[in-house]
Amino acid sequence: MMTKRHRERRNIPEFILLGISHKSAPVEIRERFALTAEEQPAFFEKAREAGIEEMVYISTCNRVSIYFTALHPDEALDRCIGLLEAHSGMARSEFEPYLYRKFSGEAVTHLFTVTSSLDSMVIGENEILSQVKAAYRTAVQCTNTGMLMNRLFHQAFSTAKRVKTETDISQNPLSIAYIATEQAVSVLGDLADRRALLIGAGEMGELIVKYLSKQKIGGVTIANRSLHNAERIIKDFNIKANVVTLNDIVENACESDIIITSVTCQDYLVTRPMADKIMKRRHGRALFMIDIAVPRNIEPASREVNGVHLFDIDDLKMIAQANMKNRLNEVDLARQIIAADTGEFMKWYDELEVVPLITKMRRSFNEVRKKELEKYRRRKLKHLSEEDFRILDEMTHQIMTKTLHNPIMAIKRYQASKSSGHVDIETIVDELFKSIK
Numbered sequence: 123m124m125t126k127r128h129r130e131r132r133n134i135p136e137f138i139l140l141g142i143s144h145k146s147a148p149v150e151i152r153e154r155f156a157l158t159a160e161e162q163p164a165f166f167e168k169a170r171e172a173g174i175e176e177m178v179y180i181s182t183c184n185r186v187s188i189y190f191t192a193l194h195p196d197e198a199l200d201r202c203i204g205l206l207e208a209h210s211g212m213a214r215s216e217f218e219p220y221l222y223r224k225f226s227g228e229a230v231t232h233l234f235t236v237t238s239s240l241d242s243m244v245i246g247e248n249e250i251l252s253q254v255k256a257a258y259r260t261a262v263q264c265t266n267t268g269m270l271m272n273r274l275f276h277q278a279f280s281t282a283k284r285v286k287t288e289t290d291i292s293q294n295p296l297s298i299a300y301i302a303t304e305q306a307v308s309v310l311g312d313l314a315d316r317r318a319l320l321i322g323a324g325e326m327g328e329l330i331v332k333y334l335s336k337q338k339i340g341g342v343t344i345a346n347r348s349l350h351n352a353e354r355i356i357k358d359f360n361i362k363a364n365v366v367t368l369n370d371i372v373e374n375a376c377e378s379d380i381i382i383t384s385v386t387c388q389d390y391l392v393t394r395p396m397a398d399k400i401m402k403r404r405h406g407r408a409l410f411m412i413d414i415a416v417p418r419n420i421e422p423a424s425r426e427v428n429g430v431h432l433f434d435i436d437d438l439k440m441i442a443q444a445n446m447k448n449r450l451n452e453v454d455l456a457r458q459i460i461a462a463d464t465g466e467f468m469k470w471y472d473e474l475e476v477v478p479l480i481t482k483m484r485r486s487f488n489e490v491r492k493k494e495l496e497k498y499r500r501r502k503l504k505h506l507s508e509e510d511f512r513i514l515d516e517m518t519h520q521i522m523t524k525t526l527h528n529p530i531m532a533i534k535r536y537q538a539s540k541s542s543g544h545v546d547i548e549t550i551v552d553e554l555f556k557s558i559k
Contacts, residue, residue: 134474135176135191135270139229140202140221143185144243147220154210154217155186159260165205166266172201176271180236180257182250184243189233191270195225227468230274234460237278238285239292246291246449251282274467281463288459291452294445298414298438299329305441306380306410307337309431316379317341321371321391323351324384326414331355334380343374347385372396376403382412383419390421397424404429414438473534483530487522 142152157165162179169177169190177190192198203221207214224232235241237254258275261267267275286292295301310316318334320327323346331342342363344352352365366374371391375381383391392400392411397420401409411432413420418434425432495515499506506514 134471135193136195137226137229137270137274137471138190138192138195138199139187139224139232140190140199140206141185141187141224141232142217142220142222143187143241145241146222147217151217151220152184152186154212155206156181157186157209159256162260163264165209166261166264168205168208169202170266172198172205174198174202175266176268177266178258178261178271178275180254182253185236187233187236189229189271189274191268199223227464230467230471231460231464233274233278234281234464235457237282238456238460239282240285240453240456240460244296245446245453246293246296248292251279255279270471273470277463277467281460284459284463285456289452289455291449291456294448296442296445296449297329298435298442299326299333301438301441301445302330302382302412302414302433303333303337305431305433305438306334306412309408309410310379313337313339313380315340317343317377318380318382319371319374319378320344320346320355321368321381321383321419322346322385322415323348323355324386324414327382327384328355330382330412330414339380343378345371345374372400375400375409379408380410380412381420382414384414385419386415387419388417390419392420392424394421394423394427397421397427397430401427401429412438476534476536483526487526488519491518491522 142155144152157179158181165179166177174190174192177188180187180189188202190198190202203214203218206217210217232241233254237251239245239247239250242250254275258267261271295304307313313334316339318331318339318341320331320342323344331344334342343366344355344363345366345368346352347368349365349367352363356363356365364374368385368391375392375396381392385391397409406429409430411420411424411430413432413434416435420432420434422432422434424430495518499511503511503514
């Protein structure tokens with residue numbers, strides 16, 4: 123997919139993005155371009171041999187994004203695609219239709235958007251930021267970044283932090299397992315003195331136990347058909363837990379504050395009468411039940427028992443959908459932050475083009491100032507002391523700096539006007555020679 127054409131530059135390299143993502147290509151194509159941190163140094167070396175000095179290679183399960191700079195974008199893009207062709211073993215014609223290219227401000231905006239998790243499959247997730255930071259760290263360790271890439275990525279991290287702190291886009295969890303844990307905490311409070319009973323060793327149930335262990339749950343009991351699978355969960359999560367059979371559910375449920383079920387079966391493992399019996403033995407102490415099995419393991423009527431808080435998979439999904447809606451409401455605000463930060467960054471970037479001119483102006487004026495000072499010192503100012511002459515040198519330097527201030531600012535504004543497509547020459551000339559304040 124082609125994007126808006128980049129601007130040709132003569133003095134400074136262009137920012138370029140070459141990418142492929144879950145939005146543009148299936149996983150069987152994306153996986154051919156995944157590079158581990160260990161594989162990247164060799165790729166960077168080949169890129170330098172191809173004339174590409176600065177590059178960051180971001181490789182995740184959902185995307186491969188290659189950010190680099192080049193004075194001649196078209197040539198650099200062609201070489202970079204050639205490197206991908208050699209690495210993947212695929213013909214260029216097979217994968218090039220899946221690639222997207224972005225230049226200059228569009229490339230910058232895309233990085234800020236990705237790092238702020240607005241381009242993720244799950245908007246607001248936190249993993250992408252750590253992945254981008256890891257990719258940048260690898261590039262730095264390979265001495266594969268310079269002034270441009272360093273400035274770009276540090277700004278991307280700053281923008282992501284702003285989006286996270288100034289919006290609620292990362293608030294309200296979307297993970298079913300995490301939501302279930304949060305609901306348990308909201309009902310029961312601190313879990314340090316609570317016990318959980320996991321019935322079944324399903325993947326979702328394991329995840330909930332993982333989150334409960336992070337909440338410092340007081341104890342865990344696992345009831346499962348296979349004692350081997352239960353012992354594996356204990357080992358994987360490094361938790362202390364009791365292992366029992368499915369026949370011991372009621373007895374252990376009475377001693378548990380949280381029950382999680384994920385067993386594949388047609389009949390209810392916990393019925394309404396069983397829930398009544400459990401709650402009588404608990405003397406009314408709150409019981410949090412999470413039924414994530416399909417078909418359900420806990421009879422829905424159990425929620426009618428006083429003290430029982432029952433959530434099934436649909437309840438948790440409804441909470442996740444409501445949370446996603448809240449996140450989407452924050453997207454516009456997040457994009458405003460990204461647009462503002464992109465504008466500031468591009469202002470700095472555009473000014474780089476006139477830095478050599480400004481440097482030359484300052485150097486030339488300073489040379490004239492110093493020559494004139496030395497000439498006057500030899501002829502007419504011989505009577506001045508070293509301290510007097512130092513003060514005179516400082517004064518003329520200040521005069522030069524103030525004299526050049528307006529022309530330099532006018533040049534910068536001219537560059538900004540040229541970049542935006544609007545150039546008012548008369549105003550620029552007026553500013554060059556307006557009074558010094």
